[in-house]
Amino acid sequence: MNQDKMHLINKIFNNETIRTVWDKEKEKYYISVVDIVGVISESDRPRKYWSDLKNKLKQEGNEVSEKIGQLKLKSQDGKYRLTDVCDIEEMFRIIESIPSKNAEPIKQWLAKLGSERIDEVFDPSIAAQRAVDIYRAKGYDEKWIAKRLKGIQDRKQLTDVWQDGGITDGKEYAILTNEIYKEWSGMTAKIAKENIEKI
Template sequence: MSHNLEEFTQEKIRSHWDDKSEKWYISITDIVRVLTGSPNPRKYWSVLKTRLKNEGSELATNCSQLKMQSADGKFYLTDVADIEQILRLIQSIPSPKAEPFKLWLAKLGNERIQETEDPEIGIDRAMQSYLRKGYSKEWINQRLKSIEVRKELTDEWDRRGVKAGREFAILTDIITQAWSEKTVKEYKQFKDLKKESLRDHMTNLELVLNMLAEATTTEISQQNQPDTFDQNKVVAHEGGSIAGNTRRQIEAKTGKSIISGSNAKGELPENVAENKRSIK
């Protein structure tokens, strides 16, 4: 995910919340780019990291790496640091943006603590974010529910030993193809999407069927308790196929395809002005 540093820049900072360590991990090169304005933040960080290593800095030797999405839509291993490490990094980079950056980091950490103590706060923030983008409240309610259903599924996969990342993506692809007759890549191409979220561009009915597919997969997995990846593939196909049968029944009754080339925002332009007024 990414966060806007709205206090002083429109640039994105890639970040990841780790549930196990309960920490934010933030892209170091993104921070270097914002603080220095360098056209080559990767090189700047490489030089700085070498200097910090020579000085015996733990930051340079202990920073982690995570796969994060780049501007080309692909995922690459990226140096990341937690908030405490980032604060130490800021001290090594002379920049007039250092103080507002520290305030942003404090706000980021505080928001996550608030959301952990009261999940409704996180839901409210997501609601406001979608409203600002012009989505209808009806669609947003479906989208937030789909996030909950997805989390239940990925938690179930985690319990079954499925690995986050590539294996999650493979099972998601199986479910999607089973109910929509399109892979995730084909679905995104059909909607003329590139790196945008497919779910953020589904219609209400597409979201409902996708939720049915994922919720059914979770239920079957809990009953069958698959213990190999191949068994999880079978369960994913079964869950997606049940939603696929529902899709075909609806299409037979309505005489039109549920799989739409348009997206939620494109379908509901009349809501944009109303939604923006409602959040001012």
Template sequence: MGNNNSQESLQLFEDQPVRTAWDEEHEEWYFSIVDVVGILTESKDPTAYWRKLKKRLKEEGNETVTNCHGLKMKAADGKRRLTDVGNTEQLLRIIQSIPSKKAEPFKMWLAEVGRERIEETLDPELIAVGGIQP
């Protein structure tokens, strides 16, 4: 995933921002893991929480953490900083490792974000010809 072929945006989950990037080449969303961890854990320091969780998952041999990418995203201070990001599949695996009452609603939100992007990219003529229902 490179910066050249991605479009950054801010998505909201229950009025809380999640930094995202759409990768044109792979046609998938990437989400800031620290933002997701912050929402799910309500931690005052989601970066430290993610660092500890990432270390624990690596020690357990969890490949998801190894496969996460780094992407420069705009931080709270306005500067672009390297941020761990994961696609939907990677996030779902990470979410399983975080005890949170928000996990299920967040999974539903992830599915909705993906569905909306698919609908945006579908050609209206293909829908009419193929009988695809958005």
């Protein structure tokens, strides 16, 4: 799945160079904010543009800048420097705040996704069909898709039972999920997911 996310990031930025880091612990990509701003704004001074944008967002009460972290990323001169980074959700929030023709297709795509998501809330069968279509597009056969959808349904029933039993904490879910993965695969959930992604 993280390969799919990387492909999406590259597609959004028309394969421009965007520095990214995969955090295995948090299972998230972190993306260079300056690189995002540079591509979307086409500014000659993306650091200055980001600094001004960050101040503007703070003044408007926008929380985006509070969710920005820093990691050492390789610069053009080959040296590693602390660089503002964000996750994918914050990346989209930053893009939405940049007035640029380059941001428009992304904003339209996000609006379309939002509309589709609202439709799915009112008619969950749309989400189920979307999942089937995605699995088919990835080349999975009908038997595998049926098993996967059944697995999702079974997992939902199981987590409902856990909730009814008073288990609501993410850590408790993680422990129980790990036990299930160990039982059927001999691996933790994290290791099993990594192995599945390699297939």
